[in-house]
Amino acid sequence: MHLPGKNDYIDIHTHDAVPVKNIFSIDVLMAHEERLPERKKGILYSYGIHPWHLNEFNQEDQLASVKKITADPLVIAVGETGFDRIRGPSMELQCRIFEEQVRIAERLGKPVVVHCVRAWDELLLQHKRLNPGMPWLVHGFRGKPDLARQLVSRGMYISFWFEFIIKPESAKLIRSVPKERIFLETDGADVDIRDIYNKVTLDLGIPVDELKSLIRNNFFDFFRT
Numbered sequence: 001m002h003l004p005g006k007n008d009y010i011d012i013h014t015h016d017a018v019p020v021k022n023i024f025s026i027d028v029l030m031a032h033e034e035r036l037p038e039r040k041k042g043i044l045y046s047y048g049i050h051p052w053h054l055n056e057f058n059q060e061d062q063l064a065s066v067k068k069i070t071a072d073p074l075v076i077a078v079g080e081t082g083f084d085r086i087r088g089p090s091m092e093l094q095c096r097i098f099e100e101q102v103r104i105a106e107r108l109g110k111p112v113v114v115h116c117v118r119a120w121d122e123l124l125l126q127h128k129r130l131n132p133g134m135p136w137l138v139h140g141f142r143g144k145p146d147l148a149r150q151l152v153s154r155g156m157y158i159s160f161w162f163e164f165i166i167k168p169e170s171a172k173l174i175r176s177v178p179k180e181r182i183f184l185e186t187d188g189a190d191v192d193i194r195d196i197y198n199k200v201t202l203d204l205g206i207p208v209d210e211l212k213s214l215i216r217n218n219f220f221d222f223f224r225t
């Protein structure tokens with residue numbers, strides 16, 4: 001398996017990734033799509049059931065795909081999966097399918113990528129209840145420093161929402177999260193991960209090479225590689 005190199009910018013959460021020199025991406029495949037992991041330079045995968053695309057009728061098929069495809073060595077995480085109170089099926093179904101995926105991840109020794117919208121109580125509750133051995137990454141985060149602290153205290157990692165992170169007011173949040181728990185992402189939007197790195201180096205007052213090595217270390221910790 002290829003891993004991020006010293007000079008690579010890591011995009012921890014994107015969709016439909018294409019190889020770009022010096023960018024290492026985790027391409028998030030969703031079980032309702034028909035995309036499958038493919039060997040491509042600088043790209044590895046996460047695979048899971050997105051709550052927006054989950055319902056009573058497709059749950060079994062999607063779970064069967066997760067069981068099968070997450071075993072592929074190119075898939076190094078399970079997700080995105082999680083909780084969404086704005087869009088998606090009942091919280092009961094979201095929780096059940098989330099738990100199934102956490103169990104698959106634990107069996108495989110792979111971490112979990114979490115989508116969470118207005119359901120932080122549920123996420124924290126499930127983390128306490130399931131008490132996983134593998135870490136979870138909350139992607140697209142734009143909450144308060146206090147909430148970030150609660151997630152970090154449960155051993156979680158945080159990747160910031162691409163649209164928020166480039167704004168000046170995000171500096172306070174970025175500085176408040178322990179550096180060994182941060183990741184950056186584009187979420188497949190039309191933004192450049194290198195611009196996001198540049199903004200965060202200013203917020204943290206460190207050179208870009210230092211930020212690269214920091215996030216690369218976080219990558220190795222998170223994926224236990």
Ligand SMILES: [Zn+2]
Pocket residue numbers: 013014015028080187
């Ligand atoms: Zn996403």
